[in-house]
Amino acid sequence: MPQPQPTAHLALGVCDYPEHVSPSRWALHARQQRDLGLRYVRIAEFAWSRLEPRPGQFNWAWLDEIIDLIAREDLQVILCTPTAAPPAWLIRDHPDVLPVGRGGHVKTFGSRRHYDFSSGTFREHSRRITRAIAERYGSHPAVAGWQTDNEFGWGDTAQSFSPAAHAAFHEWLRERYRGRVDDLNDAWGNVFWSMEYTDFQEVPLPNHAVAEVNPSHALDFLRFSSDQVAAFHAEQIAILRECSPGRFVTHNYMGFFSAYDHYRVSTGLDFASWDSYPTGTLDAAREWQLLPPEDRLAYARTGHPDLTAFNHDLYRGAVPHSGRFWVMEHQCGPVNWTASNPLPADGAVRLWTEQAWAHGADACVYFRWQAATMAQEVMHSGLLRHDGRPDRGFHEVAALRPQAYPLGPVRTRVALLHDYESLWLINAQPHADGMNYWAQTLAYYRALRTLGVDVDVIHADQDLGRYALVVAPAITLVGAERAARWTRAAAQGTELVFGPRTAFRTPSGRTHEDGQFGPLSDLLGARLGLYDSLPHGLTQGLSGGHHARLWAESYEPRGAQVLHTYQGGPLDGQAAVIRSGTATVIGAHSDTLITDLLEERLHALGLHPTRLPDGLRVTRRAGHLLVQNWTQAPLTWQGHTVPACGSLHLTPTPTGGSR
Amino acid sequence: MPQPQPTAHLALGVCDYPEHVSPSRWALHARQQRDLGLRYVRIAEFAWSRLEPRPGQFNWAWLDEIIDLIAREDLQVILCTPTAAPPAWLIRDHPDVLPVGRGGHVKTFGSRRHYDFSSGTFREHSRRITRAIAERYGSHPAVAGWQTDNEFGWGDTAQSFSPAAHAAFHEWLRERYRGRVDDLNDAWGNVFWSMEYTDFQEVPLPNHAVAEVNPSHALDFLRFSSDQVAAFHAEQIAILRECSPGRFVTHNYMGFFSAYDHYRVSTGLDFASWDSYPTGTLDAAREWQLLPPEDRLAYARTGHPDLTAFNHDLYRGAVPHSGRFWVMEHQCGPVNWTASNPLPADGAVRLWTEQAWAHGADACVYFRWQAATMAQEVMHSGLLRHDGRPDRGFHEVAALRPQAYPLGPVRTRVALLHDYESLWLINAQPHADGMNYWAQTLAYYRALRTLGVDVDVIHADQDLGRYALVVAPAITLVGAERAARWTRAAAQGTELVFGPRTAFRTPSGRTHEDGQFGPLSDLLGARLGLYDSLPHGLTQGLSGGHHARLWAESYEPRGAQVLHTYQGGPLDGQAAVIRSGTATVIGAHSDTLITDLLEERLHALGLHPTRLPDGLRVTRRAGHLLVQNWTQAPLTWQGHTVPACGSLHLTPTPTGGSR
Amino acid sequence: MPQPQPTAHLALGVCDYPEHVSPSRWALHARQQRDLGLRYVRIAEFAWSRLEPRPGQFNWAWLDEIIDLIAREDLQVILCTPTAAPPAWLIRDHPDVLPVGRGGHVKTFGSRRHYDFSSGTFREHSRRITRAIAERYGSHPAVAGWQTDNEFGWGDTAQSFSPAAHAAFHEWLRERYRGRVDDLNDAWGNVFWSMEYTDFQEVPLPNHAVAEVNPSHALDFLRFSSDQVAAFHAEQIAILRECSPGRFVTHNYMGFFSAYDHYRVSTGLDFASWDSYPTGTLDAAREWQLLPPEDRLAYARTGHPDLTAFNHDLYRGAVPHSGRFWVMEHQCGPVNWTASNPLPADGAVRLWTEQAWAHGADACVYFRWQAATMAQEVMHSGLLRHDGRPDRGFHEVAALRPQAYPLGPVRTRVALLHDYESLWLINAQPHADGMNYWAQTLAYYRALRTLGVDVDVIHADQDLGRYALVVAPAITLVGAERAARWTRAAAQGTELVFGPRTAFRTPSGRTHEDGQFGPLSDLLGARLGLYDSLPHGLTQGLSGGHHARLWAESYEPRGAQVLHTYQGGPLDGQAAVIRSGTATVIGAHSDTLITDLLEERLHALGLHPTRLPDGLRVTRRAGHLLVQNWTQAPLTWQGHTVPACGSLHLTPTPTGGSR
Secondary structure, three states, X not given: OOOOOOOOXXXXXXXXXXXXXXXXXXXXXXXXXXXXXXXXXXXXXXXXXXXXXXXXXXXXXXXXXXXXXXXXXXXXXEEEOOOOOOOHHHHHHOHHHOOEOOOOOEOEOOOXXXXXXXXXXXXXXXXXXXXXXXXXXXXXXXXEEEEOOOOOOOOOOOOOOOHHHHHHHHHHHHHHOOOOHHHHHHHHOOOHHHOOOOOHHHOOOOOOEOOOOOHHHHHHHHHHHHHHHHHHHHHHHHHHHHHOOOOEEEOEEEOOOOOOOHHHHOOOOOOEEEEEOOOOHHHHHHHOOOOOHHHHHXXXXXXXXXXXXXXXXXXXXXXXOOOOEEEEEEXXXXXXXXXXOOOOOOOHHHHHHHHHHXXXXXXXXXXXXXOOOOHHHOOOOOOEOOOOOEOHHXXXXXXXXXXXXXXXXXXXXXXEEEOHHHHHHHHHOOOOOOOOHXXXXXXXXXXXXXXXXXXXXXXXXXXOOOOOEEEEOOOOEOOHHHHHHHHHHHHOOOEEEEOOOOOOEOOOOOEOOOOOXXXXXXXXXXXXXXXXXXXXXXXXXXXXXXXXXXXXXXXXXXOOEEEEEEEOHHHOOOEEEEEEOOEEEEOEOOHHHHHHHHHHHHHHOOOOOOOOOOOEEEEEEOOEEEEEEOOOOOEEEOOEEEOOOEEEEEOOOOOXXXX | OOOOOXXXXXXXXXXXXXXXXXXXXXXXXHHHHHHOOOOEEEEOOOOHHHHOOEOOEOOOHHHHHHHHHHHHOOOEEEEEOOOOOOOHHHHHHOHHHOOEOOOOOEOEOOOOOOOOOOOHHHHHHHHHHHHHHHHHHOOOOOEEEEEOOOOOOOOOOOOOOOHXXXXXXXXXXXXXXXXXXHHHHHHHOOOHHHOOXXXXXXXXXXXXXXXXXXXXXXXXXXXXXXXXXXXXXXXXXXXXXXXXXXXXXXXXXXXOOOOOOHHHHOOOOOOEEEEEOOOOHHHHHHXXXXXXXXXXXXXXXXXXXXXXXXXXXXXXXXXXXXXXXXXXXXXXXXXXXXXXXXXXXXXXXXXXXXXXXXXXXXXXXXXXXXXXXXXXXXOXXXXXXXXXXXXXXHHHHHOOOHHHOEOOOOOOOEEEEEOHHHHHHHHHOOOOOOOOHHHHXXXXXXXXXXXXXXXXXXEOOOOOOOOOEEEEOOOOEOOHHHHHHHHHHHHOXXXXXXXXXXXXXXXXXXXXXXXXXXXXXXXHOEEEEEEEEOOOOOEEEEXXXXXXXXXXXXXXXXXXXXXXXXXXXXXXXXXXXEEEOXXXXXXXXXXXXXXXXXXXXXXXXXXXXXXXXXOEEEEEEOOEEEEEEXXXXXXXXXXXXXXXXXXXXXXXXXXXXXX | XXXXXXXXXXXXXXXXXXXXXXXXXXXXHHHHHHHOOOOEEEEOOOOHXXXXXXXXXXXXXXXXXXXXXXXXXXXEEEEEOOOOOOOHHHHHHOHHHXXXXXXXXXXXXXXXXXXXXXXXXXXXXXXXXXXXXXXXXXXOOOEEEEEOOOOOOOOOOOOOOOHHHHHHHHHHHHHHOOOOHHHHHHHHOOOHHHOOOOOHHHOOOOOOEXXXXXXXXXXXXXXXXXXXXXXXXXXXXXXXXXXXXXXXXEOEEEOOOOOOOHHHHOOOOOOEEEEEOOOOXXXXXXXXXXXXXXXXXXXXXXXXXXXXXXXXHHHHOOOOOOOOEEEEEEEOOOOOOOOOOOOOOOOHHHHHHHHHHHOOEEEEEEEOOEOOOOXXXXXXXXXXXXXXXXXXXXXXXXXXXXXXXXXXXXXXOEEEEXXXXXXXXXXXXXXXXXXXXXXXXXXXXXXXXXXXXXXXXXXXXXXXXXXXXXXXXOOOEOOHHHHHHHHHXXXXXXXXXXXXXXXXXXXXXXXXXXXXXXXXXXXXXXXXEEEEEOOOOOEEEXXXXXXXXXXXXXXXXXXXXXXXXXXXXXXXXXXXXXXXXOEEEEOEOOHHHHXXXXXXXXHHOXXXXXOOOOOEEEEEEOOEEEEEEOOOOOEEEOOEEEOOOEEEEEOXXXXXXXX
C-alpha cells in the first residue's frame, strides 16, 4: 500500500475545517491550497458531531468526499482524533464525562475539552471514535499522519477535581507508594502540621484546603494528572498504530504550557508539534514576567524572537529521538485570544516561518484556511478572510519558496536542561515575585541567543554526551541518579553551568537533609550560603558592576573557586559565582552577569560566541545561517544589512555552538 | 374622578421612606417638602414587609396615613410596586424564588433583588402584591403615577442561572427556532467545535463552560434574560393599567446598564426614568475606560457632563413616543457606593438639575429625603442629614425656581443610533482592551457635544425621517431589514456616519458570509480591508496628523471616495475614512479625526457646529440655550462669562443641530 | 510541686518541632539551645497526629523523651494544645468538623485550621485532646506554660458559613435579643429594604446576598463568630487551669488581625502573645495602605518600626491586668509567606528583639529552631539551616545578653484607644479608598511615635485614670456608657483627642438619631458638619498650610473653639479642628496636622515631646531609654550617633509621656 513520503524541504500546510463552509466551496479550496504551494491539510479536528451525529450513527460521506478532493490535488491529509470536542448527545447520556474545576463546579458543554481524563466512560468513547476513524481512513493513501485530540490541557483541563479523579488519584498513590501509606507520609513530610494519613483514602484533592497544600501533595497531584493525560494519549496512539500503519502520529502542544510532563505525554509519538502564535506568546511574557512592558510593546507586531525560539527548541526535544518537530498551527494573521490583538508586521509570517524552519521544523501548518464566520473564533484571522478573499498572510505564504528551506537536523553543542517537575516545585513556591521557573530559564536561554548560539532544550535526565556546554538554569529537583549522571558528564569534560536553586529539592519535593546542593555538593565543591528574594526595585550589587534583581544566592566554597562576590547588603563579600572543575554555579539573577559568564565559557570551548544587536538573531540549519531582524528598522551585522522584519540566508561559519 | 395634572415646567420631587423615621415626623416632613417647592414624593419603594408583614395579612394603615398627609400639603405621590425587596417570610416559604448567580450559588436574602425573573412562584406573588397595592391606591387623587419595582438588574440580577431559568431558556429557544434544533445549530454556527445539539434540552446555561461560550449562545441567553425581565414587567404594567387608570407608569433605570434591552423592557410605559448620580457615574467611566484617569480626578466633584448627558438622551429615547423622561432618583449630595465618594462641588446639584431639564427631563426627584440612620445606605446623603437638619443639597434645591425651566420637547436634527444587541456582541468579544461598545459610542457622542450639538440617542431601527445627520458609532449587528431601512434613509438624503465594526455581524451573531459590510456593502461602496487592534501605547498614524488608538480599520473602496488614509504600519496607504453618497465610514478610533469629520458634516448640513472649550457644554430646550461650565473656574464663551460650576440661560441661535 | 519561675530579665526561647527531625539529633539540639542562652522551648504545636496516631491510641513516649531532654538542659517547656491541626483520621470519621468558606465550599484537610469553631464534634475532641495532654504534662516541673491552639483565625477561619455555624448564629441572636425578633429588626434597622424577619430562623448567613448585607447584620455575625472563638478558647483554658496549676496560659495572636475581638478571646489568659514578623508585616502595610510604596521598599529588610511597635503595644494591652506580653514567634531570618521575602538586614534580629523588650515583652521566642526540610514551610528560615548549620539569626541571638534587658512595666501617660467593633464598622463601609480603621489609627500612632512618646494601646472602655493624654483615632461606635465614661474622664482633667468619624455609630451599627457626635455632643460642644471622601490625588487645604487627604470632616461648633478651618473646596471656611474643654477633635486626615496638634498637647501636658528623625525611634522601659535606628545609615540624635540598624541604651529623661 503506497504511503505518503516526506519532502526534503520544509513543507507547508494549513488547518482546514471544510465543515464550516458550504460544500460548494470544497473543490475550489482544495485547488487554492495546492496553488498556494501547500502540501498538507489538517482536517476533522473537532468534527465528532458531524462524524457521529447520533450515538453510534456514523456519517462518513462528507469526510470521504473532502479527503478525495484533497487527494485529487496531490495534497496530503493530516487527520485528527476528534476527542477534544465530545458532542452534546454524549454529555447528555453520560454527564460523568464532564470535568470538575478547581472551584468545585462541573464544567459544562458549550466550548471544548469538556472531558475528564479520569472518566472511564470517556476513555471508552475516546477509544471507540479513535478506532472508528482510524479504521476508515488509516490506510487511505492521502492520509499522511495523525494529530491526536487537540492541545491537551487547554482551558485548564489537565487537572480535574472530580470524584473520578479523586478515586484514580488514590489508586495512583497506592501504586506509587506500594500500598504503604507511611512511605507517602515520609515522602511528603506529613509530620508537618499533623498531615499524616492512616489510609490512602484520606488524601484529599488539593483544591479546597484552608491555605496552600503541602508542595509534595501538589507535586504528586500534578504527576498523577500528567500520567492520566499520558495514559489517555497512549490508548489513542496504540489504536492509530494498529489501524494506520506507516503514518506519523503527533500531538499539537501549546507554548509555555506546563500542566503536564510533555516528555511523558509524548511517549510513542513520531515527533512533537506545537501551535505557534508569536504575538499571542506575548501574553505568556506578561503572565510570567519574561519581558519588561516596553519590550512587549516594541515586539507587539512580531512577538519576541526568543520566546518563540525557546518553544521551537523545546518541542524539537520533546521526542528526543526525532530531532525534529512540526508547527501544527502557525499564526498567519492576528489572533483573537489576547487582550489586544494587533496585526502582525509586514513580513512577519515569512519571518516566523523561516525561524521555525531554522529551529528544526519540518512543516509549518498555518492556522487556519479561512476565518470562521461563526462562533468563538470569529475574530481570528485565516489565510482567507470571512468573505473568501485572500488575507495578508496568504500573500506572504504565496511568496515563500519551500525548496529554499532544506531539512536536516539542527546541530549544536550547547544544551539547556528542562524538567517539568522542577518547574512545578519552583512555581508552587517561587518565593520572589517574578522569579518563576520560566523567567529563570528564559534568562539563560536569552543570553545564549544574544550570543548567537544554537541551543538544544532537552530533558534534565537526557544523555549529555554530545554537548560541550550544558546549562541548567533552574533544575531544582536533583536526586541521586540525576546527580550521578551529571557528575559522570562533568568527569568526561562536559562544561556545566547551573543557575540558582539548583539541587534544592529531592524527588519528593523536600529539601535535602544535608542542604543545597545535596548530592551535587561534591561536584560543585560548595554549599549554599544564603538566598535573598529581592522585591521589584531592590537590587544587590556584584563584582564587575553587575546587579542582581529578584534573586541573589551565595555559596560557601569547599574547594570551589570564587568567580564573583556580592558587594554591599546582607550578602556583602560572599560568593555569587563559583567554579569547580568544569562546573559553574551562578547564584545571582543578572542578565549581564549571565551573558558575560556564558560568553566566556563559549569562548573557552571554542564555540565562538558573538554579541548580537538587539532584535537580531541567528540560527543554523542544513548549511544555512539564517540572520533575522525582528525590529521595525534595518539592522547591520558583520557588514550585512538585514531588512526590517526580514532575514538573510548566509553560509554558517563555525560559530555559535553548531557543529 | 380627578386625576393629577402635569405642570408646565420642571417638577421637583423627592424619594422618601417615611417608614424609616418615627411617625411623629411625618407631618413635619410633608410640610417641609411642600415648603421646599417640591411637587412629587416617591414612596413605598421597598415597603413590602411593612405592607404585608405576614403572608396575606396586609397593613395599609400607615401608608393610608402618609398618603393623606402628603395630599394635605398638595403634593402628589408616586407609588412603587415593592417587588424589588421580597420579605423574609416569602423566601422562607418559597426558597425557589431566589436567583442563582453565575458562580452557581443561590443568592440569599439579606440585601435586595433576591428574586429570579423566571420563578413562577415569584411571578405569582409579584402580580398579587401589585394588584393589592394598585387596587387600594390606584384611584387615590394624590397618586400621580407608578414606578414599577426598582432598578431591574441591579446587583447583577438580570440573569439567573437557576433550574427555573434553564427550563425557561429551553422553552424560549424552542419557540424562537420553532422547534427546529437544526435552525438553532445553523444560527449559532454550532458545527464549530462540535457544538451541535440534537435536542433543545441539551443546551446548557452559559456560565460553566470550560472557556468562553459561543457568542451566539451568549447573545441568545441575553435576549432570553432580557425577555424574562420584559415579561415580568408587562405583568405589573397590565395590572397597574387596569387598577390605576390615568396614572403614569414608569421604571427607574440605571446609567450605562446593559444587561437587558431597555427598549423592550420599556414596552407599555408612559416614559422612562433613570437614576442619575453624576459623581457615581465616574465609576462607569473607569470600568469602561471612558475617560483618562486625570479627567476622572478633574471631574471628581461634578461628574463628567457628557456621561450624564448621554444617559439623559438615551432614556429620553427609551420610550420613543414619549419624547421625555424623568430623573427618578437624582443625586443631591455624596453617594456611598463608589470607592471614594467626594462631596459634590458647590452648585453641582443646581448644575445637574438644569442639565437634566435641558436634556428633556420633566421631573427631577431627589434621592433621598433624609439620610438613612440604618443599614446599607447609612453613608448615603439626603436632603436632610441623619439628625434632620437640612444638608447642602437642600439649600441648592431651595434656591431653584422650577418655573424657570419650561417643559417642551428637545428638538434636534442629529441622532445617534444605539442597539443593545450590538453592545452585547461587541462587549463579548471586544478584541482590543478598551474598545468596548460604550467607549466606542461615547467617542462619537462626546465629539458631537464638543461641537455644541444636541443629540437624540435612538434605537438603531427607529425611523430616521426627522434627522439630518445620523451617527451610528458601533452598530455591528446589521441584518437585511436594518440595512434596507438605512439605505432608504440615505436615498432620502439623510447623512449617515458610521464607526468601525459596522455591519460586521448578522442578527444571530455570526459574520456575514460576504464579509463586512454585508448588506450595507452597496450603500457604503466598499468592503472591509483589515482591522487592527492596538494595545495601549501603540498608535496608528493617519493623514491630517491624526492618530488612531485602540482600533484602526481599513477599507477597500468599490466606488466609495477615500477621505483619509493610514500612514505607516501595516495599514500604510489604506483607506481609513470613506464616503459614498451621503454615507461616511470612519475606521480609525481617533477623537480628533471623529470631531473634524463630524464638524465638517454639520457645517455642510447647515447645523452650525461650534467648538466648545473644555468643560463647557450647551443644550437647548423650549427656547432656552443653557450654557454650563463643569469646571471649577470661570470660562468665557462667545463673550459670556460662565461661572465655575454654573450656568447661563441664553436665547438659542440656530446652531447645534436644533430645529 | 516545684514550678518554673520567671526571670528578672528578658527571656529568649525558640519554637521547635523535634518531630520534624531524627530523634538522633534531639539531645544535640537541646544542648545547642541551652548554649545559645535560651530559656524556653515551645513544642508540640501541631503534633496531634503523633500524639494520637489512631483514634484513642496515644503515643506519649516521644514527647516524654523530648521534655526530659529539654529539662535536662535546664530549659523550660512551653506546650501547645495541638488543636490547630486535627489529624486525618478525625476528619475521615467526622467530616462535620470541617469549616465552610465564604464561597460556600467545604474547606478540606491538607493544610491546617480545618475546623469549625461551631462544630460540637470538634469541641468535644478539642476538650478531649486538651485534657489528655494537660493531664500528662500539666505538672511536669519543666513545663512553664501553655500556648492554646495556634493563631486563631489564620487562613480566614474565624468565620465559618456551615450549617453548624448557621444554627449557632440563630441561637446567639435569639439570646442576644432575648427571643424578640422585633428587637433584632429595630437594632439592625431592618425596615430598610424590607429586611424584617418574622423569626430568627429566617436570618441568613451573610455570605451569599445579592450585594452587601446590612452592616448591622455583618457586625452581629462578627460578634457571634468572635464569641465562638472565645467560647472554644474558654473550654481549653478551663481544662488547662484544672490540670496544670501554676502554669501560665497564653495564645499567640497575629499582627493587624481583626476577625475577632482579641480582648474577649483573651479572657482568662495570663498574658497575650503574638507572632512578630517585621518584614512580613509590610504585607499588612500594603493591604491596608499604611505606608507609601517607597517606604515599603526602604524598610524592606527591617520592616517599619511603627508597624511592629503598634502590635507590641496592642498585645501588651490585650490582657489589661498583665501589663506585659510575649512574642511567641519571633522572626529570625526571611519568612516565606509574602510575595518577595528579602533577607533581614544585618543586625535586624537584635534590633527587633530589643524593640520587643522595650515595648514590654517578657520573652522573645524565635521561630523556628531549624528550617523545615519538608512541606509548606520549606522556604522559611530558622535559627539552624536545613542542614543543621547555624544561620545568620543564630549568630545575632548568640550575641545577645538577655541580662541587659531587665523586666518591668512600660509606663506611659499616653493611651491610644482601640475597639474591634469600631474597626468592623469602619472597614465594612470605609467610604474612602485607603481610609480604613488601621490606616486611620496608625496615622495617630505614628505621629505619637515620631514625637518620641510611649503609648499604651488600650480598649476603648478601659479605665483612663492613669493617663494624661488619651487619643481615640477611630472609635466610631459610641453608646451611652462609653460616652459617659469619657465624659467623666474629661471632667477629671484627662486630655482627649479624637479623630474623624468619632461617635458616628450606635452599638448596633446604626447612626445616632441626633447625628454625630450623638451622646458625645455635649462633651465636644459641636455637631458634625460634612464629611468628604477624597480620592487619591485630591486634597483639601487647611489653615496652617496643612492638607487633608482621603478624609476631611467639618464641624459646627456649639460652644467648641475652632482651632483650624478648611480653605477652599466645598468645606471652605468650616471648622476642621475643634476644642472644647480638654477634648479636641481632628476632622482632617493630615499627618502634619495630627503631629502638630499632638505635639502641642504633649507640650501643654508637660510630656516633653521631641521630633525624631525619620527612621529613628525611642522607647523606655525599666530605667532604659532605647534609641533605635531603623535605617541603613547612621543617624545622629541629641548628640548621639546611632549606628545603622542598631540601638543605643541611654538613661531616660522625663520626656515622651513616660512616668
